[in-house]
Amino acid sequence: MRLFLVACLSFVFYVPLLSANPQAIEWIKRGRTQWQQGNIAGAISSYQQAASLDPQNAQILASIGFLFTQQQNYADAIRVLQQSARLDPKNSSTFLALGFALGQNRQLDEAADAYRTALRLDNKSIDAYRGLAFILSRQGDWGGAAQMYRQVLRLAPKDVKTYLNLGYALQQAGDFKGATAVYQAADRIAPLNPDLWVALGDIALKENQLQSAQEKYQRALQIAPRHPAANLAMAQFWEAQDKTEEAIRAYNQAARVSNSPEVYRKIAQLNLQRNYVSAAIVAYRQLLERFPNDAATYLALGQILAEQKRTSEARQMLERASVLYSNDPANLSVIRNLLDKL
Secondary structure (H helix, E strand, O other): OOOOOOOOOOOOOOOOOOOOOHHHHHHHHHHHHHHHOOOHHHHHHHHHHHHHHOOOOHHHHHHHHHHHHHOOOHHHHHHHHHHHHHHOOOOHHHHHHHHHHHHHOOOHHHHHHHHHHHHHHOOOOHHHHHHHHHHHHHOOOHHHHHHHHHHHHHHOOOOHHHHHHHHHHHHHOOOHHHHHHHHHHHHHHOOOOHHHHHHHHHHHHHOOOHHHHHHHHHHHHHHOOOOHHHHHHHHHHHHHOOOHHHHHHHHHHHHHHOOOHHHHHHHHHHHHHOOOHHHHHHHHHHHHHHOOOOHHHHHHHHHHHHHOOOHHHHHHHHHHHHHHOOOOHHHHHHHHHHHHHO
């Protein structure tokens, strides 16, 4: 996904010292300090101590739930946040955090319900509109997502990322004209935003307006020569035109600024198509320098080296692949067959 369709949880719970139990208050203070210091596990333990002393305190439970989300322990976060919501069903922030945890746990219908509850309690919650838009996008309801992004723009009319997300939703719904209008509106707010030009280039490419797409991608690169998405877009543009040499050159440029193993994989695959085996091997080795546990690359490189009769190197790659694929019987079978042949 090219743009900014990501889930986020931007608020933080700060539990006021509201407890009838003085010991609970001391645990809350300790937990807050640990939280601020980045000691999440310690903060959870302290808040849990406070909760055991004041079990009906919904805010303490909500904070524990939020801390669990920071650990990406979404199952426990959901459990505690649901308990907090039962105790305090009018706290929109709790439902917002619950929607986030449910969404990250792929419980999309429940997440949408939690975000809708948050919006019933606070119809000006930008985070809730964004969260619901993200869930609707995951469900393929691009029209619903677009509606939510328009609500965000009603509250934050200069939020360029929301324009980008709205345009993307309209693209996915097939409304290229509407998406173009949204991107052009954003361009009036932020005329030097390369993401907008990449988005406009994507639309032009889908409409088979090749020259226009190229101009827009290049405009993005003029604004930000090292922009990852713009470099990747230009590489994909050349590849779509079957201009392999230009595509490889652009992918190499993208690799310098991208954090994706797929860029290196694409460089290797295109070089193999041209029968430039040495260049493909170099690309795979570069991938492993940055992603040393990429099992697929060890397997691919082992196969290529075996075909090149570089037996010792091939064996080394394949043995490493067998370790990384230890729980994948299908790939292990392929690797063992290759090792037997060596």
